Amino acid sequence: MNPNTPCLPLVLLTLALSGCGLAASGVPRASAAEAPTRPNILWLTCEDMGPHIGPYGDKYATTPNLDRFGTQALRYETVWSNAPVCAPARTTLISGLYPPATGGEHMRSMVRLPSSFKMYPQVLREAGYYCTNNSKTDYNLEEPGQVWDASSARAHWKNRRTGQPFFAVFNFMITHESQIRTRPHVWVHDPAKAPLPAYHPDTPEVRKDWAQYYDNITTMDNQVGEKLKELEEAGLSEDTIVFFYADHGSGMPRSKRWPCNSGLQVPLLIRIPARYRSLAPKDYAPGAATKRPVGFVDMAPTLMSLAGVQPPSYLQGHAFAGKFEAPPETLLHGFRGRMDERYDLVRSVRDQRYVYIRNYMPHRIYGQHIGYMFETPTTRVWKELFDAGKLQAPQTYFWQTKPVEELYDLQNDPDEVKNLAAAPPLRETLERLRKAQQAQAAKIRDVGFLPEGEVHSRSLGSTPYEMGHDPAKYPFERVFAAAELASRPEAGDLPKVVKLLQDGDSAVRYWGATGLLIRGHSAVEAARTALRRALSDGSPYVIATAAEALGKYGNAEDLEHSLAALRTVARPDGTDVYARIAGLVAIDELGKKAAPLLPLVKQLNQPIPGAPVRTKEYPARLVESITSNLEK
Numbered sequence: 001m002n003p004n005t006p007c008l009p010l011v012l013l014t015l016a017l018s019g020c021g022l023a024a025s026g027v028p029r030a031s032a033a034e035a036p037t038r039p040n041i042l043w044l045t046c047e048d049m050g051p052h053i054g055p056y057g058d059k060y061a062t063t064p065n066l067d068r069f070g071t072q073a074l075r076y077e078t079v080w081s082n083a084p085v086c087a088p089a090r091t092t093l094i095s096g097l098y099p100p101a102t103g104g105e106h107m108r109s110m111v112r113l114p115s116s117f118k119m120y121p122q123v124l125r126e127a128g129y130y131c132t133n134n135s136k137t138d139y140n141l142e143e144p145g146q147v148w149d150a151s152s153a154r155a156h157w158k159n160r161r162t163g164q165p166f167f168a169v170f171n172f173m174i175t176h177e178s179q180i181r182t183r184p185h186v187w188v189h190d191p192a193k194a195p196l197p198a199y200h201p202d203t204p205e206v207r208k209d210w211a212q213y214y215d216n217i218t219t220m221d222n223q224v225g226e227k228l229k230e231l232e233e234a235g236l237s238e239d240t241i242v243f244f245y246a247d248h249g250s251g252m253p254r255s256k257r258w259p260c261n262s263g264l265q266v267p268l269l270i271r272i273p274a275r276y277r278s279l280a281p282k283d284y285a286p287g288a289a290t291k292r293p294v295g296f297v298d299m300a301p302t303l304m305s306l307a308g309v310q311p312p313s314y315l316q317g318h319a320f321a322g323k324f325e326a327p328p329e330t331l332l333h334g335f336r337g338r339m340d341e342r343y344d345l346v347r348s349v350r351d352q353r354y355v356y357i358r359n360y361m362p363h364r365i366y367g368q369h370i371g372y373m374f375e376t377p378t379t380r381v382w383k384e385l386f387d388a389g390k391l392q393a394p395q396t397y398f399w400q401t402k403p404v405e406e407l408y409d410l411q412n413d414p415d416e417v418k419n420l421a422a423a424p425p426l427r428e429t430l431e432r433l434r435k436a437q438q439a440q441a442a443k444i445r446d447v448g449f450l451p452e453g454e455v456h457s458r459s460l461g462s463t464p465y466e467m468g469h470d471p472a473k474y475p476f477e478r479v480f481a482a483a484e485l486a487s488r489p490e491a492g493d494l495p496k497v498v499k500l501l502q503d504g505d506s507a508v509r510y511w512g513a514t515g516l517l518i519r520g521h522s523a524v525e526a527a528r529t530a531l532r533r534a535l536s537d538g539s540p541y542v543i544a545t546a547a548e549a550l551g552k553y554g555n556a557e558d559l560e561h562s563l564a565a566l567r568t569v570a571r572p573d574g575t576d577v578y579a580r581i582a583g584l585v586a587i588d589e590l591g592k593k594a595a596p597l598l599p600l601v602k603q604l605n606q607p608i609p610g611a612p613v614r615t616k617e618y619p620a621r622l623v624e625s626i627t628s629n630l631e632k
Helices: 008-019 064-072 086-095 120-126 204-233 274-279 296-306 377-387 424-444 452-457 464-468 476-486 494-500 506-519 521-526 528-534 540-553 556-569 577-589 591-601 617-630
Strands: 040-046 074-076 130-134 166-172 240-246 268-271 332-336 346-350 354-359 405-409
Touching: 040 204, 064 204, 064 240, 064 268, 086 120, 086 296, 120 130, 120 296, 166 204, 204 240, 204 377, 346 424, 354 424, 405 424, 424 476, 452 464, 452 540, 452 577, 476 494, 476 506, 494 506, 494 521, 506 521, 506 528, 506 540, 521 528, 521 540, 528 540, 528 556, 540 556, 540 577, 540 591, 556 577, 556 591, 577 591, 577 617, 591 617
Parallel strands: 040 166, 040 240, 130 166
Antiparallel strands: 074 268, 240 268, 332 346, 346 354, 354 405
């Protein structure tokens, strides 16, 4: 018998299952008569776009197809992507979990989920749905087995079995950040009429970038129209719930990558046909609007709820439609971790009116140099004008260090440029949102307060999520308290910060070194002995941070010790890509003081064998930045 030919009994079994409405896997096969009991679900998504479309009242936008769709759909006015950049945002979508809980918050990182957790397409497939993705994934999570029935540029709901309900995603790339700067370009929207946010300078380059962004939105609108037409011509419009949304805010600088409203707010339109109106939220009406807060973490449980599947209890989001619709939440949460080659740690919260931002690394400027971001003309001209002293507030803020806390009134300040954190009338609001942010970190066991490398090293044999819930591996309360203390330089608690360097946990010591770096000259002078001792720490992240503090704010002897320590962290034979990134960031922050390390730096642009593929380019980008700065 040919080994590739199935035995006769198996063939007969397969035919029998097919004849009685079962697939060979044992999953019920949907018939055409059954299809209306379970809706098809279609996601039409685009990239890097805020609510800059007609249904949200944008008069500069040209979006006739979405305008028409908006009259048939419910418009969600308070929607956050939770992350302001694609990979962490998509990680939130696919898992129904906050990436700071899973270890997947850093751009293009890669972690595993606990073995009992599933990505939402797996749950839908088990329920009989044909699930396709066309075609971007970009998750910071390893796929736990087969996730999609098809995921490629050819994936399509048309390839399902007859009568089988489908869930399909079509993603439109034309609005991505990279397409804003594609040249040559013939502008359709008049750059002279482009609406500019208060934080951007008014220059021809900036106006052209914004106008091209809107041109791309119009192209995307046409693509949406084609998909809706295809659905209608297939006779499936009345059987299909359609979502339209973007993967995070605008691709323009100070929107993308930043967890304020401009980086997190996205459009969300949902059309539910009459025959599935029982699955609609209570405030659903075609052409209506709702202020119910929705985050990307809520999308997975909502899909399950629409498919008639009860969302598992480990999900951190809440269904906002379907059989298992949950009561609405009152707050939305955002986060920022490593963005490409630069580290940061920011958490944000919003209610219907206010946005609260907590900066745990206030010594880092908003606009840290990210090579990919600087390819956009707006970024370059904006920084050039700042360096030349030609800007005034609020256009200067992006290139300056951050306050510990920020509070913005979206009703009166939609561009988020008037920080009200110190305003006495809003003290109660500030404290309420601050407590909500702290409670969220504790609730999800936020592992982002660990140096990135320790997220992985502490999770060996397990997963970051499980490690985060194991007090023996991650004493969250102690680490979080250290981060809170270290990142508030206005408090008179220098002895407490210095004492953190003596703690038995390396993450607590890391925050001790960070707290001294944040406090600058006087703190480094007062804690010189402790910082020099930290240069021999067992953690490369403690060493790199202490070295940056001593090199930046210490004396000539401190600098000598600093450079020697950084040679041990960022060494050519190093095997830890996260330590190399940390070391290179510290070297870059020292500026011209790091000139003696230039020959070493030039050896560090080669990939580290065994390092995660998604991180391989980041050390090279830092090497390029350092080399360029030191050779000027």
